[in-house]
Every structure is written in C-alpha cells, then in structure tokens.
Amino acid sequence: MTASFSDQLLTLARPNLAWVCEQLDLFDSLVPAGVVSFDRDEPSVTRSGITLRAHVVGTNALDGTWMWAWANDSYRDSPIAARSGELRELGERTGVPELTEPMPDLNHFPDPRLAADHLLLMCMGLLDARGGAICAVNERGRLFMVVDDPAVPRAEPRPARLTTALRNGAALLPGPALKPVQGWFARHGVDPVYGPGRVEGVLDGGDRVVVTLGDEEVTGVEVTGPGGGAPGCGTAGEQELEGARRSPDAPHRTFPRPLLAVAAREMAFSILRTRAMVQYADDHLAFDGRAPLWDEQAGELRFPGGGLKARRLGSYDAEEGWF
Incomplete structure (x- = not known):
C-alpha cells in the first residue's frame, strides 16, 4: 500500500x-x-x-x-x-x-x-x-x-498571495507542477503562453504573471505591471x-466573557511575575531563549542551568487546538 x-x-x-x-x-x-x-x-x-x-x-x-x-x-x-x-x-x-x-x-x-x-x-x-x-x-x-x-x-490575484498559492499548490501532493499552474490560470480566465520551463499569462488589468517550473515544483513566480514595473494588483484594496x-464579539474574541472578566483582573500581575521568572532564569539558570522542558517526575521546569519547581495545570496540543 x-x-x-x-x-x-x-x-x-x-x-x-x-x-x-x-x-x-x-x-x-x-x-x-x-x-x-x-x-x-x-x-x-x-x-x-x-x-x-x-x-x-x-x-x-x-x-x-x-x-x-x-x-x-x-x-x-x-x-x-x-x-x-x-x-x-x-x-x-x-x-x-x-x-x-x-x-x-x-x-x-x-x-x-x-x-x-x-x-x-x-x-x-x-x-x-x-x-x-x-x-x-x-x-x-x-x-x-x-x-x-x-x-x-472569490480570491482575486494579489502578488504575495498568488506567489505562495502557486508554489504551495504544486508542492502539496505528488505530481507534475504544470497541472495546478494551468488550473490557476484557468481559474482567473487567462490563456497562458508556454515556453521552456515556464508558463506566463496576462491578468485583467495588464499585470503579467510568469511561473518557472521544475518537474514537480514551481521554482519561481514573477508578477509585473504592464510596463514591467510594479503590478497594479499589488495596490488593489483587500477583499x-x-x-x-x-455576532457582537466577531471576529477576535475567542474566550467566553465570564472567563475574560476574571482573567483580566489578574493578567497584569501574571505578566509581571512571569517577567520576573524569566529574568531569574536568565540571570541564574543560563536561559537561552528556548522553552524550558517539563520534568514530570521532579515537578520542575528544566532550563540549561537548573530547574524551577512548578505545578502542572494542564496541557495544550497546538495541532489539535485542545487544552
């Protein structure tokens, strides 16, 4: 398999x-x-x-x-x-x-x-x-x-976004890089022109997109204006x-109001004490900027130069978004 x-x-x-x-x-x-x-x-x-x-x-x-x-x-x-x-x-x-x-x-x-x-x-x-x-x-x-x-x-072309999309689209799954590039041009109503190792097309408004290709990757994307200068789509407003x-809390509030109300009262003190801990680790425990390791058996946060006693409250899986 x-x-x-x-x-x-x-x-x-x-x-x-x-x-x-x-x-x-x-x-x-x-x-x-x-x-x-x-x-x-x-x-x-x-x-x-x-x-x-x-x-x-x-x-x-x-x-x-x-x-x-x-x-x-x-x-x-x-x-x-x-x-x-x-x-x-x-x-x-x-x-x-x-x-x-x-x-x-x-x-x-x-x-x-x-x-x-x-x-x-x-x-x-x-x-x-x-x-x-x-x-x-x-x-x-x-x-x-x-x-x-x-x-x-529907997404309109923007230089940074289209460059990332063409590169990632070709790299996402195995297969020839040409197919997602052709699909991208077709999505934007462009009949591309083909050359050795490259595909290029002119967007509405005159901007030119030139994509260079390897077998299974996009090796370069260039976006220029009608005269070869800065592309017009680069100054277009965001959609x-x-x-x-x-909801009244959209789009940035991600915690319930009651929790935020309680946390806000303690936040300044928490930040102050956390800074003090970091300073202590920097002065006495050879803190080098990397996150300390949790030693479950010892109940310590381990820095390069020693440990600090700590209590575990929970764990957070960044990939799954669970606390």
Missing part, C-alpha cells in the same frame, strides 16, 4: 490545488481562526463569531480513518451532508475509489492527520468552495466542512466579506 491518494483522485483534484490555496488564504484572512461550531439543519458554520453557509464533507477519527458525511449516521439525513453526496456521485462517474468508499483508511500515510487536511483541500476544489473549516467533535475527533457562502468573495452574519 503506497503513501498516496489514488492516481484517479490526484488527476481529478490536482488542477485545483493552487487556486484552492489562494482561496483558503483569503478565507482565513477574512474569517480568523477561533472557536468553531456548526448548525446541521441550517446548514452553517460559525468561526470567531462569523456565521456562513457550510456543509460537512467528512470526519477524521483518532484511529486514522476518514468517514464521509454521506455514510455517517450522525449527518447523512441532515441538510449539512448534502454536498458530500455530490462527491460520491462524482466519484461514481469518474471511478475515484476514495470518493465512493464510506470509510477510507488514511493510516498508510506517514501523517494521517495531514492526509485528512489535504483531503479537505481536494474537496474544496472539487466542490468549487470558498473556504474550509475544521471543528473538534467527539472527544478529539475532527469534522471537516466546506464553506460555499457567497458572502465570501471583504459581503453580508455575513456576525
């Missing part, structure tokens, strides 16, 4: 990867990371107080399996699973095994969690979605949603959400 998706799925999804990276970059800038919840009947997702139409495509369990929403008893009969059914129909028409198998096993990948993340990006592309969101459910399982709300604009529902 190889550590990859099927050739059928890669062939179908790869042309979308660059523009999906571009779209997701815009989405994440407009809908900041934060608390995520969903309404199965509306259907919608709410992230950082911003509510948008969205649909569940699948779930990823701790055992490394992926279950499509159309096969999941918890979602299959609710409106929120409707678009996952489109993926199954697409898989049946095109012969893609991952889209028609109820519970694909991702354990043959080096990182099953990363494979699930990549599967969400492919779903975004296949469904022409405008964003993606992940919600923690069922004791550390993860639920994957595509956002198809017209309140989220915005149009008509999305926002």
